[in-house]
Amino acid sequence: MGAPHENDQAADASTRNHHRLEGGTIESKPLRELLALKALQDKQSITSLQIEAERIPEVFIIGEVLLGQRFTNARFGLSCDWHFHWDGPWILLEGDPCGQTQTATAVDGNRAIWNHPLSAHFAVRSPLGWPKFVLNIQQIDEHGRAHPAGYGFCDIPMTAGISQVIVRCWRPTGSLRDEMTSFFMGTTAKLGNNDIVCSKTAWKSRCRLVTVPAGQVQINFNVVLRNFAQNP
Numbered sequence: 001m002g003a004p005h006e007n008d009q010a011a012d013a014s015t016r017n018h019h020r021l022e023g024g025t026i027e028s029k030p031l032r033e034l035l036a037l038k039a040l041q042d043k044q045s046i047t048s049l050q051i052e053a054e055r056i057p058e059v060f061i062i063g064e065v066l067l068g069q070r071f072t073n074a075r076f077g078l079s080c081d082w083h084f085h086w087d088g089p090w091i092l093l094e095g096d097p098c099g100q101t102q103t104a105t106a107v108d109g110n111r112a113i114w115n116h117p118l119s120a121h122f123a124v125r126s127p128l129g130w131p132k133f134v135l136n137i138q139q140i141d142e143h144g145r146a147h148p149a150g151y152g153f154c155d156i157p158m159t160a161g162i163s164q165v166i167v168r169c170w171r172p173t174g175s176l177r178d179e180m181t182s183f184f185m186g187t188t189a190k191l192g193n194n195d196i197v198c199s200k201t202a203w204k205s206r207c208r209l210v211t212v213p214a215g216q217v218q219i220n221f222n223v224v225l226r227n228f229a230q231n232p
Helices: 001-053 176-185 200-206
Strands: 058-067 079-085 088-094 098-100 112-125 132-140 146-155 161-172 210-227
Touching: 058 079, 079 112, 079 146, 079 200, 132 161, 146 210
Parallel strands: none
Antiparallel strands: 058 112, 058 210, 079 098, 079 132, 088 112, 132 146, 146 161, 161 210
């Protein structure tokens, strides 16, 4: 008599479990639909972001720091520290923001050939803050010591194509005593803060500088503009 009763209880438990599974299946179906819908929305948002990113204006700057000339005492060696200076609306995507050329001895005591390559890729949110190219020239004396030979900067060309730019450099000069010390000891005056060369915030202090011409640096730029026609 006990065995049929136990079988009935087992059958009832099996039926309840089956209903639970069916109920779980019915309840999980909307969840799977929601997950599939969310995945589709994420894919569409990623696609829209990619399309938007492809429409952002871009600037490719390719070129070389070709040579430096007319710097005094350049026969022992001349090098150039450089960096790009830009404002907030610009974002560097690829390339080197700064660098240094090799130390080259001047040919005929006049021209130091560098042929140093440049490459930078920017994303542009506004034409304001167009990059500048800042230079700091260092010269080597007969004792192997490095001294500032000149400072300068130029604006990166805003038109596409190849451009040749000549940067006329300058260096700060001190009092008569400082210049006599520079002549006999080989030391030269230098800037305490290089931001004064091209930064707008530091230009208020630049009017108090006393400078003398130093030399010239020749730079070749090849500028490529992308997506500028779609963003007039």
